[in-house]
Amino acid sequence: MESSPGDNCLTGIRVLDLTQFEAGPSCTEAMAWLGAEVVKVENPGAGDPGRSINPKGGKDAHYFLQYNANKKSVTVNLKSPRGLEIVKDLVKKADVFIENFAPGAVERLGLGADVVRAINPSIIYAQVKGFGAGSPFEKNLAFDMIAQACGGPMSITGEPDGPPLKPGPTIGDTGTGMLTCISILAALLRRTRTGQGEHIQIAMQDAMLQYTRGAFAATTTRGEPAKRAGSGSVMSRNPPMGLYPTKGGGPNDYVYVYTSRANPEHWRRLLGVIGREELIGDPRFETSDARIENEAEVNEMVAIWTRKHDKHEAMRIIGGAGIPAGAVLDTQELLNEPSFAERGIMQTVQHPGIGPYKMTTWPARFSGKPPTLRPAPLLGANNEDVLASWLGMDRDAVGTLRTDGVIGK
Amino acid sequence: MESSPGDNCLTGIRVLDLTQFEAGPSCTEAMAWLGAEVVKVENPGAGDPGRSINPKGGKDAHYFLQYNANKKSVTVNLKSPRGLEIVKDLVKKADVFIENFAPGAVERLGLGADVVRAINPSIIYAQVKGFGAGSPFEKNLAFDMIAQACGGPMSITGEPDGPPLKPGPTIGDTGTGMLTCISILAALLRRTRTGQGEHIQIAMQDAMLQYTRGAFAATTTRGEPAKRAGSGSVMSRNPPMGLYPTKGGGPNDYVYVYTSRANPEHWRRLLGVIGREELIGDPRFETSDARIENEAEVNEMVAIWTRKHDKHEAMRIIGGAGIPAGAVLDTQELLNEPSFAERGIMQTVQHPGIGPYKMTTWPARFSGKPPTLRPAPLLGANNEDVLASWLGMDRDAVGTLRTDGVIGK
Numbered sequence: 148m149e150s151s152p153g154d155n156c157l158t159g160i161r162v163l164d165l166t167q168f169e170a171g172p173s174c175t176e177a178m179a180w181l182g183a184e185v186v187k188v189e190n191p192g193a194g195d196p197g198r199s200i201n202p203k204g205g206k207d208a209h210y211f212l213q214y215n216a217n218k219k220s221v222t223v224n225l226k227s228p229r230g231l232e233i234v235k236d237l238v239k240k241a242d243v244f245i246e247n248f249a250p251g252a253v254e255r256l257g258l259g260a261d262v263v264r265a266i267n268p269s270i271i272y273a274q275v276k277g278f279g280a281g282s283p284f285e286k287n288l289a290f291d292m293i294a295q296a297c298g299g300p301m302s303i304t305g306e307p308d309g310p311p312l313k314p315g316p317t318i319g320d321t322g323t324g325m326l327t328c329i330s331i332l333a334a335l336l337r338r339t340r341t342g343q344g345e346h347i348q349i350a351m352q353d354a355m356l357q358y359t360r361g362a363f364a365a366t367t368t369r370g371e372p373a374k375r376a377g378s379g380s381v382m383s384r385n386p387p388m389g390l391y392p393t394k395g396g397g398p399n400d401y402v403y404v405y406t407s408r409a410n411p412e413h414w415r416r417l418l419g420v421i422g423r424e425e426l427i428g429d430p431r432f433e434t435s436d437a438r439i440e441n442e443a444e445v446n447e448m449v450a451i452w453t454r455k456h457d458k459h460e461a462m463r464i465i466g467g468a469g470i471p472a473g474a475v476l477d478t479q480e481l482l483n484e485p486s487f488a489e490r491g492i493m494q495t496v497q498h499p500g501i502g503p504y505k506m507t508t509w510p511a512r513f514s515g516k517p518p519t520l521r522p523a524p525l526l527g528a529n530n531e532d533v534l535a536s537w538l539g540m541d542r543d544a545v546g547t548l549r550t551d552g553v554i555g556k
Numbered sequence: 557m558e559s560s561p562g563d564n565c566l567t568g569i570r571v572l573d574l575t576q577f578e579a580g581p582s583c584t585e586a587m588a589w590l591g592a593e594v595v596k597v598e599n600p601g602a603g604d605p606g607r608s609i610n611p612k613g614g615k616d617a618h619y620f621l622q623y624n625a626n627k628k629s630v631t632v633n634l635k636s637p638r639g640l641e642i643v644k645d646l647v648k649k650a651d652v653f654i655e656n657f658a659p660g661a662v663e664r665l666g667l668g669a670d671v672v673r674a675i676n677p678s679i680i681y682a683q684v685k686g687f688g689a690g691s692p693f694e695k696n697l698a699f700d701m702i703a704q705a706c707g708g709p710m711s712i713t714g715e716p717d718g719p720p721l722k723p724g725p726t727i728g729d730t731g732t733g734m735l736t737c738i739s740i741l742a743a744l745l746r747r748t749r750t751g752q753g754e755h756i757q758i759a760m761q762d763a764m765l766q767y768t769r770g771a772f773a774a775t776t777t778r779g780e781p782a783k784r785a786g787s788g789s790v791m792s793r794n795p796p797m798g799l800y801p802t803k804g805g806g807p808n809d810y811v812y813v814y815t816s817r818a819n820p821e822h823w824r825r826l827l828g829v830i831g832r833e834e835l836i837g838d839p840r841f842e843t844s845d846a847r848i849e850n851e852a853e854v855n856e857m858v859a860i861w862t863r864k865h866d867k868h869e870a871m872r873i874i875g876g877a878g879i880p881a882g883a884v885l886d887t888q889e890l891l892n893e894p895s896f897a898e899r900g901i902m903q904t905v906q907h908p909g910i911g912p913y914k915m916t917t918w919p920a921r922f923s924g925k926p927p928t929l930r931p932a933p934l935l936g937a938n939n940e941d942v943l944a945s946w947l948g949m950d951r952d953a954v955g956t957l958r959t960d961g962v963i964g965k
Binding site: 212 | 578587623756757766792818875879883884
């Protein structure tokens with residue numbers, strides 16, 4: 148893979164990464180894709196527990212590979228005094244320190260904000276927790292689904308007459324990680340002007356509010372909780388709008404069709420596509436409000452057409468006619484879609500333990516090219532490299548640390 | 557509201573913001589919250605169409621207020637030669653230019669990347685579209701739901717035996733906006749080193765891959781599309797894990813309970829909470845695999861307990877016992893939750909047209925405080941201020957532009 152101008156945006160920025168699972172790692176991975184030197188500090192035994200989530204044949208799990216591309220790995224026993232001392236030495240050289248341990252854990256390790264910021268006052272010290280300091284639940288454990296329950300997403304996902312439902316995307320984890328990344332980069336930008344460090348804290352519950360604001364707008368407008376709307380919108384009804392079944396009958400053989408209230412042409416164009424031009428101007432269907440009254444009939448006339456086409460064809464024809472439309476693509480179809488590889492959004496890398504695999508890189512293009520994907524590191528793969536380049540240790544010094552069990556085997 | 561150290565992270569950065577609706581505005585709003593001077597350039601008639609999405613009494617819609625806090629608004633008729641000239645003059649003073657018009661529109665206006673970057677080579681020029689340049693659908697229109705259909709989220713949301721479903725959070729819009737913001741800030745950081753400008757492009761379909769990577773890990777591991785898992789995980793089953801009904805019987809009277817496969821103590825602690833200590837060590841339930849075999853029984857014994865408690869109490873008791881748990885909170889409950897206001901995550905502002913309203917600010921805390929919320933601007937509210945401070949125009953010059961219909965009334 149050729150290099151991309153995105154690769155060097157954050158060149159020279161050193162991130163000391165004590166994160167695990169997804170919320171923290173998704174943040175530091177974004178920084179790594181954009182050129183930061185991200186050093187994962189892992190325990191010498193098993194490392195980030197993400198390495199062991201549904202592993203295949205004892206190798207690093209694909210879960211881990213997804214969230215740790217382009218990083219380095221250093222193993223340090225944080226419970227040994229010498230290990231802790233090494234991390235404190237690394238702190239002196241770092242621009243960013245980030246952790247997402249359970250509440251209170253990093254302070255018990257002796258690496259709380261006060262300690263780390265005293266060693267390096269210009270460091271950006273970032274913490275990701277489930278609940279905010281000062282929340283009644285600040286000591287509680289959280290995972291993606293807990294944040295999605297407590298922060299709004301589940302209450303607005305599901306059928307109108309059904310129970311709440313968890314969105315499949317990991318908004319609680321990666322969603323929080325992205326907000327953390329923005330906050331860190333903003334603090335780094337200030338630091339270029341002022342030299343100032345910062346203590347950033349973000350809670351997964353709080354972060355969920357950022358992704359559910361359309362529903363909050365509906366709540367403030369109407370004075371009641373936003374209701375679940377199936378595949379419609381919690382904001383407003385505007386049929387036809389939703390998923391329509393297509394030929395094939397498989398679990399994802401559907402096409403989303405959206406006609407905007409703001410653009411009456413969408414509906415008229417759609418009538419042309421489905422061969423019902425005679426209804427253009429018909430008062431039963433001409434306005435949004437009329438279509439809400441005749442919603443079942445509207446939906447059925449669209450479905451009669453969509454059932455005759457496969458989802459790709461339906462998307463091509465409806466979208467091509469200037470009506471927003473999208474086939475429901477599953478993860479295997481997306482992985483196999485040639486356009487992602489051609490455009491560099493998905494790249495194939497060689498992993499020393501696993502061989503070749505394909506995954507997405509950072510999905511923005513810089514001068515036409517997304518950042519270059521490199522595989523996630525094996526546990527401790529960069530011990531020598533990082534201890535030499537950050538701390539100036541020679542091979543003998545690193546060998547002693549290894550013999551003494553400070554940095555694993 | 558007192559100021560927060562977050563307020564000045566991006567001080568001095570000028571953003572020329574030609575975005576509308578949500579994907580673009582959520583990006584520039586994050587920058588505004590963190591201190592950038594974000595100037596929305598709107599058409600003098602109706603402005604950003606987001607102002608008119610479910611408005612109440614002809615005022616700016618709450619939808620608009622959510623995505624445009626802390627910004628300025630300037631009205632310019634982009635179709636008049638003098639209006640276009642003014643925008644080009646503003647380009648000379650801007651650090652960032654961003655747009656999310658329909659494909660081809662900004663180029664037709666005469667403000668394509670080549671034009672803008674020729675005027676100001678060090679500008680960061682960012683574009684948000686539905687589909688990537690080079691995609692078979694690059695000319696298609698897209699909205700949040702189209703991205704969520706074509707980028708994976710809908711295929712992994714819903715009941716295992718039901719149709720795909722749209723997640724309620726607007727991952728297609730705000731999710732894309734957050735990735736755009738990270739990309740812009742990274743390019744700005746490089747610019748402090750090298751002076752270099754950049755052309756950033758991001759597609760909403762591509763951005764969805766970033767939020768669905770757990771499902772891609774499952775796909776790569778198993779060689780098949782990730783399946784919908786209701787409120788469970790597309791990655792793995794591990795009962796008890798999911799939503800359990802609580803006292804009250806309302807649409808959101810549920811608590812999420814999660815017992816981690818990585819920590820067998822969660823299950824044992826839960827048995828203590830629900831008064832079934834006699835089952836600790838029982839081989840029918842002791843391991844994850846055993847619980848999968850007896851899933852219905854496991855779920856029922858948890859539900860017997862949760863039905864006796866309201867969701868808040870259930871969360872407090874289960875969470876307090878060291879088991880990840882979360883009540884399903886609706887948007888009205890969240891808006892009324894005192895902890896958000898106390899911690900500054902939600903703030904109340906005075907809007908000149910609407911009066912006081914409460915909404916979330918940027919949900920990260922800087923030295924303990926989230927950024928200070930300011931209300932979204934009225935249409936054209938900052939014409940004088942911006943034309944004077946960016947371009948040095950006096951009141952007479954601005955008056956002439958107004959008389960000539962270049963900047964609206």
